[in-house]
Structures are given as structure tokens and as C-alpha cells.
Amino acid sequence: MRRFSNVTTSIVFNESKKGYTKFPSDVLFKDYSRKLSVKEGWIAIDGLENALTKLCSLVLVERVLSRAKADYGKDTLLRILAAEPGEVVARYVQHSDPEKSSKYMKQLIRALELWSDG
């Protein structure tokens, strides 16, 4: 509990670009904690925020596709991962009502850009 209450004042909020995970403060792990640059019981994980952004954008793409019944069923996330962004847009356009497709098009394109560039 003490560790969680310390979180608000810890490095977690000072360095939002990184992700963090807890590390046991046991003396037995002292060497490891030094090697892993553990600070205040936490280890920084580079790129976690970027990974989460990408994952969220993938989920968003999946939602837009599902809404238009253009998803790939259970494999949707994996298929989006392997597809060209343009291929996903083409599939969405093919399956959706032309008048409604423009409504979510910008959202889909933004999410695909985040996924492929971010």
C-alpha cells in the first residue's frame, strides 16, 4: 500500500513518455535492481506509451470496421496488423454505405496513421 501511495510523487508522473513496472525492494535483488536502474521501486519501460497508443489505435480501427460489418471476425486485429493502411480503408469503403462511410472516414484514417507511423 505504501508503494502505491508514493506513486503520485514518484518519477512516474515526471516522465510520462515511459511506462513503468514495479520491482521488489528485497535486498536479495539489490544487484539486479542496480543493473535495471530501479528508481523508487519502479523500472522504466521505454516505448510503453507508444505501444499503448498503437494498440488503442488498432482497437479503434477494429471498432470502425466492425460497425460497418467490414471486420475479419476473430482475426481482425491480426489482419489489420498485416495489412497496408490503404487496404483497410478500401475494405471499409467496399463494405459501408457510401453516404455513411465519410462520417467515420477521418477517424479511421487518423487511427491508421497512428498505427502505422506513431
Add this chain to the structure above:
Amino acid sequence: MGDKKMRKPVLLKVGWEKVEWPTQQIAEAIENLFGYLGDYKPEQLGYSKTAIMGPVGKLLSMIEASQFGESVESYVGHIINIHNQSSKKLITQAGIERLRKGVEILVDLKRRFTDRDFHRIVRSVDYGVYFRKAKEIAERHERKQEEAKKEGEQSE
């Protein structure tokens, strides 16, 4: 059994030659063909691939099938002809130059890569150009909607 000699093993060189994927050239081809499509105004607007890609879709399949071999001029001439028959706007000199540059890159890639790899390259260019155009149309659509909304608010 004992007289039988062991066959000499036949050694084959197995493995893939490490060929660097032409990411930069693919991006340049996309950029040039996207630029050329600035001149293409289809009869019917929409997000469909046929409407958006115009003559570029035809160009990609022609280069993949080596319809005019390595003759850049022939591809460019053929596409200009299709363009001027199907677009509401005639092709400009700048459009021709962008088209030529895109064709040059693709013909060069076709020469350097296997058919299988070139198919992947064409697919990347095809969907890359389509994505850029779809994005452009979506942004334009959004801008128009915002302007209409502002005008509506002002008139109230």
C-alpha cells in the same frame, strides 16, 4: 552392401541473398503518383478505389505485366491518353513530370526485383497512393463541413 560406395553429396548454395527493401523508392513513387493525381478529376466522386486511383490503377497493372517493357515514354503516353479521356481536368506539364518520375522509379524497381517482390512493391504503391488520396478527400470533406457549420452559425 559393403561394396556400395556412398554417393558424393551434391552441394547447393541455399539461402536468400539479402536485398534491401526499397522503402525510400516506394515512398518516392507514392509521392509522385499522388502528386500526378492532383490533375485527375473523376466524373464520379467518392472513396471507391476505382474513382480515387483513376489511371494509376491501370498503370500499375500495366507495369507489372511489362506491357511496354522498360519504355517509360510508352507508359506515360498511354496514361496521358487515358487521363484526357476520363478526367474532367486535362493533365498539366507538372502532372506529366510527376507521372514520368513515378513510372521511372517503378520500371527501375521492376528491373531489379523478382516478380514476387515486385508484386509486393506494386501493392504497397497502390494502397499507399490510395491512402493518401482518401486522407486528402476526408480532410477536404471535414473542412467543408466546418465551413458550412460556421456559415450556419453566422446566419443564425
